[in-house]
Amino acid sequence: MIFDKHKELAQKYHVDDIASALVPSTSISNFLGELETSKISMMSRRFLAKNKFIALERFANGTINFDEYELLAKQEKVIRIMTIEKEKQEEAARKEKFQLELKAKYELQRKIERERQKALEKDPNYIRKQKLIKLKQKYDLDFYIEKNDYNRLMSLIDKIDKGHRITPEDIVWLTLSRDDLYRGYFTDSLNKKHHKNEAEHIIKEYEVKNDHWLAVNASSHYRKACEPKSAISILSKIKLDSITNKKLKSAICTTHGGALRDIAEWTNAISLGETAFSFTPDNFRPCTLLGAIYMETSHFELGQEWYRKAIDRGFSEKSVDDEIKSIFKKADENQKEALRNYLLKLDGHRYRWVNDKKL
Template sequence: MEVAPDFVPEVTKDCLEKKQLRSLLKYACKQISLKEFSEAAIAEQSKRKLEADQIKKKQIKQAAINAEKNKKRKIINKILKKYDLSISFINHGDINKLKHMIEKLDHGSRLNQDEIAWLMVTRKGFHAGYYTQRLREKYHSNEAEYYSSKFIRTKNPWDIINASSHFRKCNQSKKANLILIKINTDKFKSKKIKSAFNTTFGGVKRDLRNLDEALSLGSQAHLLTPKDFRPCTLLGAVNIEIGNYDEGQSWYKKAIERGATEKSVDDDLRSIFMRLDKSKRKDLAIFLYENDPERYRWVKKYIQ
């Protein structure tokens, strides 16, 4: 007895259709002969294999793309973490440019002032933007190495003076000291250069807590260029640090008279103040507040 086409249950039809076994479905429904089924099945198998291969290739390609993305993400996260930044903190549109700048610094290259400005102001709502303390220190370290190497070539004293300034700003005053002690200043013909050298060397000695040497170098610098505020600022800072408050204030006053801003002097004082231990901080707070309660109103809370 011949089986009717509709004998095939709907559930079976659906199953064969989903598995794309269309030739088998047609044969089961008596729509094609066994020979036609055999030929169609071979063609279907070839098509399914081709489609499966294509899908597998796409999956492999996508897996490779994902792996590369993950690799890049890990590299970005690693270098960001090194400089105290987080991917969640960075605006999406800034990532590539920021990564490029950080990689430049990390490899020892220099950034120009436009790039530094971009780091500082691009991330709105934060005081230093993307310019973290570690990035700042790396920038100054690269600059210090640049000017040190340049000095070896040029013997231009301004290069080593610039190098010293940058070494100080990245906590490498010991390295600056080792370089500066080897410099023969007798070869410097200009008083301005000698004064600048002594001032930066005095700053290095101050960082290393060799305060007597810092005072001596500052005094020499002031004698060489009595109208320059920079030696006065150094002498003001060192005297404040050793407890000679009146002397320190006198030098700071001279610095302002010679061109230093009151803000820069007050910032210097605030920096010194915050590094002192509790008892010395209170003594300095009392001195400053009695000297000018309006200008130094920020110290009042440390007196009580």
């Protein structure tokens, strides 16, 4: 009801285009209320003079009657509306101009940046740096590299990435150049790529010479490159019956069995391990293969029995422990618990490392 009253007054005096005239307790709505009672305060008169409400001021002073006021007030209202509309248009034009200028500035900046980037991409130093950054990311070298090591390291990474072979001296340097890093700069991804390169180079040689020792060597590298199926593909094509050298036959079976172990084909892997042992019963390698398979499949007593045979044939006790530790680290929680209990019962002091939370 209060708002309706103020709206009626605003319409009566033709100031309903002014938002503040429609609500209570504003200067103009208070004045309109006073005008109705003919009790106009000095504050309201100052408000009229300040805001140049000429028609209202003259009507309040009694210099014009209401009919004359209405005619003048309507004219003022039209002017006010036109002025506001003009101001809105001018503000919209200013905003549009500002947006266009901003867009033009942004486009110019983008053009300059594109041209700078194009020029930069043709810069040999930039190209080299970007290539090195990508190589570091590719081979997980996202840690600090010693300044004195940088050039040699990046040269070796580039070489390995392109599929080239590196020397044994290079491998030693990559592995031992940083005492504070596990395996130095020779990250797992870099190591895998190196072994894949070796495998592919040896296979090319094998295709020419047909020397099955080369197939065994290449397959070993494929396993280290985490590509056991490539090793299986090579070795499964070799006919053992055509080979007379028992050491070679044993090596083929052992390596083939190891590749099958990698993909958890336990039955065939065991069969090949036993065949290899039949060819070379004095060689520890078939024994370590069978020991590892049985430990991984939770046949711990059989695993230990084969590892004891390996030690009797020249495999060190430390190497056995290292293999078991590696198997333990890769096992799931249930397998770990079973292997932990077995090893602690077997020799609590020797296998105390099973309680290491980091493993």
